Amino acid sequence: MNKKITLYTDGACSGNPGPGGWACVLVYKGTEKELSGGESETTNNRMEMMAVIEGLRALKEPCSVDLYTDSKYVLEGATKWLSGWQEKGWKRADKKPVLNVDLWQVLVELLSQHEITWHWVKGHAGNPYNERVDMLAVQQRDSYK
Numbered sequence: 001m002n003k004k005i006t007l008y009t010d011g012a013c014s015g016n017p018g019p020g021g022w023a024c025v026l027v028y029k030g031t032e033k034e035l036s037g038g039e040s041e042t043t044n045n046r047m048e049m050m051a052v053i054e055g056l057r058a059l060k061e062p063c064s065v066d067l068y069t070d071s072k073y074v075l076e077g078a079t080k081w082l083s084g085w086q087e088k089g090w091k092r093a094d095k096k097p098v099l100n101v102d103l104w105q106v107l108v109e110l111l112s113q114h115e116i117t118w119h120w121v122k123g124h125a126g127n128p129y130n131e132r133v134d135m136l137a138v139q140q141r142d143s144y145k
Contacts, residue, residue: 010133011047020047021140024055038140056110070123
């Protein structure tokens with residue numbers, strides 16, 4: 001039986017592109033682990049993806065993960081678009097290259113290692129963990145300004 005982990009993720013960016021930050025909180029049996037980071041020149045979508053990637057990278061073994069994100073881009077990319085992008089050689093339906101393909105390829109590998117249940121959470125709506133990862137991502141973003 002895989003360990004059951006809850007993962008909350010968020011990204012923030014000032015300007016698009018501009019300085020950005022990402023953050024996640026992993027919760028396992030009441031124990032919490034915060035991770036965060038950022039970049040001086042990035043996009044909001046890249047930071048949303050980095051939060052998921054770094055959260056999953058922190059897991060030392062295959063886990064069952066309840067993953068919460070307020071990013072429809074990451075959620076729909078992972079659950080609806082990813083297999084089609086791969087089949088089309090990382091091209092979108094309009095034949096243009098998929099954006100952030102470097103991160104999507106990393107995410108594909110990480111997703112294959114875990115059993116993920118995706119959850120969309122409305123941002124800035126009072127969910128305590130979503131508010132926390134937002135605050136951490138904004139702090140990281142601001143440190144790169």
